[in-house]
Amino acid sequence: MSSTGSFSPSSRRYLDELESALAAAPAALRADILTDIADELNGLDEDASRARIAVLGDPRAIAADAAAEAPAPGIPAPGNPAPVSKAYPTAAAIVLTAGWYVVPIVGWIAGLVMIGVGKLWAPQVRVASAVVSVAAALVALAALLVMRGTDLWPLGLAVFLLVPLIANIFVGGYLRRQWGLPTPA
Amino acid sequence: MRIEKDLVAAAATPLVLGILTDGDLYGYAILKRVGELSGGSMQWTDGMLYPLLHRLERLGYVTSLWGTSDAGRRRKHYAITDLGREQLAERQEQWTVVSDALRQVWQDLPRPSVVTEGWA
The missing domain is CATH 1.10.8 (Helicase, Ruva Protein; domain 3)
Structure with missing residues (x-):
């Protein structure tokens, strides 16, 4: 200088x-x-x-x-909050989705528990995510049970495998977007 | 008389925004103007001014632009924005209320004598 x-x-x-x-x-x-x-x-x-x-x-x-x-390094300035890590919601989304297949039922329940204890989601977000995931699981199980032993057995298996996958991918994306956002009024 | 830091901090934003309504200025010129306006009682340093200017710029109350000094060097000037003028109007209203309240409280009190010792 x-x-x-x-x-x-x-x-x-x-x-x-x-x-x-x-x-x-x-x-x-x-x-x-x-x-x-x-x-x-x-x-x-x-x-x-x-x-x-x-x-x-x-x-x-x-x-x-x-x-x-001046704000110290690492301390966000007012009106300019520090970025929130997406590691936890990403892990929860993976456990919720992959848990259905890797450790059937138990893995998926672990994903639901992770959603339930995630403190940076608004309560409404946690409830809505759990409801969609559980609804998808019930549809999948119902399809599997109803179509078991019939000619539609392959369709039941397909529903059992695909519906939770699609629903939980959707829920996982939603959870990642909502992580750290303020609770809606 | 030296003005306490808390009071200086509270007045800093409206003071700088008010000074910039007279025209664009560079940092040291703002410091000199603060000193003149306060009769030397508010002595700011660059270390106090620039974090404030950066904060005001982040908030959109001022904008910085490069000019050239008399010596031909590039120098950063600061200008108040429309948002800064709105903020200044808001602060003026608040300070008017505070000032009126203090005047009412103090009108019956004896005026303190001016203390000048300890002043560099």
Whole structure:
């Protein structure tokens, strides 16, 4: 920052100290502060530089003010919330969908439990998802039982395999979209 | 007299937005204007101003544009937006209420003497 322009020795020293003091500040903030102050010191002789530096203040105080005012890295600014990880809803969707086939009934129930304990879903979302998944499961089981031993047995098996798959893929996508959203009024 | 930080923070947004209604300014010019308007009682640093300007920009109350300083260097200027003017009008109403309330509370109290010690 202090390498461009025409600066007196005290100005260069001041800008170097300021740059070091601002090392932890967000890059855009650091650049704006350094640019602004460099502009004020550019072209001043040694005496004028010292006078201006006295007005600008201690670089450490400027950095402390910046640290106090600026949001720390990782802390979202107001109105700009941090992104929420989709890992949990993705896992729940996979368990719900694949559980039906990999560990029949038990795996699917585990998926329902994951939906029930997911704290970043609104209660309405959890209920609606569970209702759709259970309804699909009941249709699948009914088709399997009703068509067992008849000529329609392959159709019953197809319904048993496909209806939960389609319903749970739909529910999984819905759950991923709704994760972390505020509860509707 | 030094103004306490909490009060400075509360006044910062309407003060900067109000200053920018007179025209676009760069950071150090805003600081100088704050000092002039407060008779030197509000001494801000760049470290206080720029986080505020960045926040106001994120909220859409100000916008930044690149200009050129007298020395020919690129310099970032700040301008108030329409949304910023709306926000300023809102803040003005709030501060008017606060100011009126304080004036009523204080009108019968003796005026404190001005304290100047400890002032750099």
